[in-house]
Amino acid sequence: MFVLQRQSVRLCQRCWRLYSSVKKQHVPSTISDARGLTMTNANSLLKGQHTRKYLDLRYSSTSSDKNEDDVKVNIEENPYFDKYKKKLLDLQRSSPEAYQEKMHQIEEELRKDRAFVKEQLEKEKAKAEAKAEAEGKASPKGLDSVMKTELIRDKTAEEIEEIWKEFHSKKECVYTVMKSIDYDDLMEKAKSCPSFLYPLPRQDGYELFFSMISGKSVYFTPLIMYQQMKENAPPCLSLVHFTELQDDKGIVLMTGQYDDSLLKRKDALNLVRQMSMYYSRRSGERFNLVRIFNHMPNKFNHLDVINEYQEMIKFLESA
Numbered sequence: 512m513f514v515l516q517r518q519s520v521r522l523c524q525r526c527w528r529l530y531s532s533v534k535k536q537h538v539p540s541t542i543s544d545a546r547g548l549t550m551t552n553a554n555s556l557l558k559g560q561h562t563r564k565y566l567d568l569r570y571s572s573t574s575s576d577k578n579e580d581d582v583k584v585n586i587e588e589n590p591y592f593d594k595y596k597k598k599l600l601d602l603q604r605s606s607p608e609a610y611q612e613k614m615h616q617i618e619e620e621l622r623k624d625r626a627f628v629k630e631q632l633e634k635e636k637a638k639a640e641a642k643a644e645a646e647g648k649a650s651p652k653g654l655d656s657v658m659k660t661e662l663i664r665d666k667t668a669e670e671i672e673e674i675w676k677e678f679h680s681k682k683e684c685v686y687t688v689m690k691s692i693d694y695d696d697l698m699e700k701a702k703s704c705p706s707f708l709y710p711l712p713r714q715d716g717y718e719l720f721f722s723m724i725s726g727k728s729v730y731f732t733p734l735i736m737y738q739q740m741k742e743n744a745p746p747c748l749s750l751v752h753f754t755e756l757q758d759d760k761g762i763v764l765m766t767g768q769y770d771d772s773l774l775k776r777k778d779a780l781n782l783v784r785q786m787s788m789y790y791s792r793r794s795g796e797r798f799n800l801v802r803i804f805n806h807m808p809n810k811f812n813h814l815d816v817i818n819e820y821q822e823m824i825k826f827l828e829s830a
Contacts, residue, residue, distance in 0.1 A: 679766060684769070687765050691763060706805060707801050712820075
């Protein structure tokens with residue numbers, strides 16, 4: 512059963528900075544939720560069948576299962592080092608000894624970072640598993656839990672939209688009003704393609720977020736957390752769609768809560784906008800990436816979604 516428990520995970524920026532992007536990897540394994548829907552297990556983006564590769568924009572390391580703490584910095588292939596490449600190469604030519612010492616210092620720092628992250632994630636994993644066992648899966652509440660529906664039944668769709676926006680305008684959340692046809696299209700696409708990856712820009716590159724559409728809810732969690740904790744990974748953003756007014760008014764109300772220790776409001780809004788660009792009726796060929804991720808994971812390349820992000824950046828990062 513696929514469950515993303517609603518809880519807060521507080522890890523320092525040092526943890527999230529460690530992982531910012533992943534090179535093209537295979538995603539061979541799957542998991543199933545309570546509805547029997549097959550979903551991609553993004554954990555294998557970093558873990559292969561024979562070797563484990565941990566990569567970000569600062570370093571790459573390839574290690575056997577017996578020694579996965581080995582770290583090797585590759586300034587030629589790693590785009591993070593583009594701005595330092597000339598100085599490092601000059602140092603390598605002028606003083607090979609000093610260059611080796613510098614590389615050793617960088618590798619040692621990354622090795623310590625990895626050990627620290629591993630320790631923090633193990634602690635959070637234990638907490639999440641304990642809470643998941645105690646609470647079980649929480650069912651989304653109805654629209655009545657948010658507002659009194661009998662007070663808006665006689666309103667027009669336009670009036671309800673204004674009320675919904677005004678109601679949430681001063682709250683720390685994300686929200687929107689969808690047309691019924693757009694919601695139906697989202698749900699239809701989610702039947703065959705419920706999961707996807709979305710990038711968010713960070714100081715050292717991009718951080719990837721794994722998303723899952725389950726029923727009327729959508730969950731987002733940092734990929735690094737999902738890889739470590741799988742179905743117990745806590746969401747950093749949870750969206751709920753309310754369909755009580757869909758038949759009468761032709762609209763679906765959506766609201767979302769985010770963990771402000773991991774996301775800013777603009778980040779949460781960015782993720783929602785990205786989802787709309789991939790799952791909307793106007794997504795066009797962009798939805799092919801979602802199909803590939805769900806059904807042909809061996810052909811999925813995370814750089815494609817980053818390229819798409821660059822194409823959509825003006826809309827995604829607008830106020």
